[in-house]
Amino acid sequence: MPDLAARARQLLDLHTDPRVLVLANVWDVVSARVVAATDGVAALATASHSVAAALGYEDGERIPLDLHLQVVARIAAAVDLPVWMDMEAGYGDPGATARGAIEAGAVGGNLEDGMRPLEESVAAVEAVLAAGRAAGVDFVLNARTDAVLLADPAAARAEVLTEAVRRGRAYLAAGAPVVFVPGVTDREEVAVLAEAFGPGRLSVLAVPGRSPSVRELQELGVARVSTGPNALRVALTALQDATAALVAGGGLPPGTRALA
Numbered sequence: 001m002p003d004l005a006a007r008a009r010q011l012l013d014l015h016t017d018p019r020v021l022v023l024a025n026v027w028d029v030v031s032a033r034v035v036a037a038t039d040g041v042a043a044l045a046t047a048s049h050s051v052a053a054a055l056g057y058e059d060g061e062r063i064p065l066d067l068h069l070q071v072v073a074r075i076a077a078a079v080d081l082p083v084w085m086d087m088e089a090g091y092g093d094p095g096a097t098a099r100g101a102i103e104a105g106a107v108g109g110n111l112e113d114g115m116r117p118l119e120e121s122v123a124a125v126e127a128v129l130a131a132g133r134a135a136g137v138d139f140v141l142n143a144r145t146d147a148v149l150l151a152d153p154a155a156a157r158a159e160v161l162t163e164a165v166r167r168g169r170a171y172l173a174a175g176a177p178v179v180f181v182p183g184v185t186d187r188e189e190v191a192v193l194a195e196a197f198g199p200g201r202l203s204v205l206a207v208p209g210r211s212p213s214v215r216e217l218q219e220l221g222v223a224r225v226s227t228g229p230n231a232l233r234v235a236l237t238a239l240q241d242a243t244a245a246l247v248a249g250g251g252l253p254p255g256t257r258a259l260a
Helices: 004-016 029-036 049-052 065-076 094-103 117-133 157-173 189-199 214-219 230-246
Strands: 021-023 083-086 110-114 140-144 178-180 202-205 225-226
Touching: 004 140, 029 065, 029 230, 049 065, 049 083, 049 189, 049 230, 065 083, 065 094, 094 110, 094 117, 110 117, 117 140, 117 157, 140 157, 157 189, 178 225, 189 202
Parallel strands: 021 225, 083 110, 110 140, 140 178, 178 202, 202 225
Antiparallel strands: none
């Protein structure tokens, strides 16, 4: 049984390291093992969308929590790195879901606010952190605000960012060590958020063809870059392209490696 408290400390330290923490999100044991075996990878994170899709469910807590936790437990047991669980919105009870994540071997997790009332969202953050303390683990919560992702396209961008900052600062004040703001890809907007939250506090999502490079994000003060469902999309794109080449009379990509 791994020392979860030690792994949680290790995971938190990765956010204060000058190097940005890069997480290619995984969805099952084989993807976890492949990512974990890659040079430079220091931790793993699941993606709820990808876990659900791999088992035939839509995103948005459609996959039963027990099944979701079973997948996390199998991943955590298969690798020797800290594991982060995408807990979505907490399945109606963020504290209980965090307890389940810890029991499954996760030492950190995402929790999305869905733009619920701020007081309710702060209480959810506090419940997750309390669950970690009760288990003797400084659970590394990546408190997600959907202020940008769910914003009205017609809304003034400055107002959208102001709301993201307001919510993010509230989660930091409640004890969350990191704030996740998906939907932000513009360099100037990333810089605004990184400055507003302080060093080692901002987490962003890498979006193909839109996000700055990891090196640029590090220079802007970002603590954590994850891929979310985009890692699964990379894998499935490669699979579909290879299938199309075969059907067209070609062969498999010559660079294909035996990774499992």
